Amino acid sequence: MLLTGVDHIAVLTRDPARLGAFYAAVFDAEVGPTRPHGQQGEETMTVVRIGPYTELNVFTVPSSDEADRQTPMWHRGRLDxxxxxxxxxxxxxxxxxxxxxxxxxxxxxxxxxxxxxxxxxxxxxxxxxxxxxxxxxxxxxxxx
Structure with missing residues (x-):
């Protein structure tokens, strides 16, 4: 195989501190600082390292409602x-x-x-x- 696993998964949230605290408490994840991201000035990104080669890239985008949208399994879009x-x-x-x-x-x-x-x-x-x-x-x- 040419790959060793997943590098990162990008997710949207309204509360990166709460999400990071959950992954730290349950999975011993390492939570980095929340930093500005993107060119619009509204985005932030927090890196949550969940494994030796894998992290969650946790984004906040205040103008997007996608972090609030919840749907049942198999109806969540391309990433279920x-x-x-x-x-x-x-x-x-x-x-x-x-x-x-x-x-x-x-x-x-x-x-x-x-x-x-x-x-x-x-x-x-x-x-x-x-x-x-x-x-x-x-x-x-x-x-x-």
Whole structure:
């Protein structure tokens, strides 16, 4: 393969501090400062590093209503949800506990054949999914 993964995902928000705090608390993300961005003078960008090679580029654009628009799955446009790869079963279990504690997930773990998965919603309503590949022994990432 010519790629090593996803570099960044650009998202719109009304509250970059709240969104950054969520990703820091649940995923141990590193949240950078909010800086001016673009040529119109109204945009800002905050980089939220969610993995060694992956970040969320969090934009605020006051003149845009897109950050407020929420629609059901498969009706969200070209980017429907974000799938994040947990580094281990232990990381998956920790993330699950944190998502439930933040009210962002009910903690349901799905068996998708080659991987286990759970869904969450961040404070802005963006649906996310955390996945971990199945271990060779078939154990469950939460119950063992």
């Amino acid at each position: 949800h974000v799938g994040l790869h947990a580094s281990s079963y232990a990381a998956f279990a920790t993330i699950r506990e944190r998502l439930v504690a933040h009210g962002a997930s009910d903690g349901t773990v799905n068996d998708f054949g080659a991987a286990f998965s759970m869904f969450y919603r961040d404070p802005d309503g963006l649906e996310g999914e955390v996945l971990v590949p199945k271990a060779a022994d078939g154990s469950h990432p939460v119950t063992g």
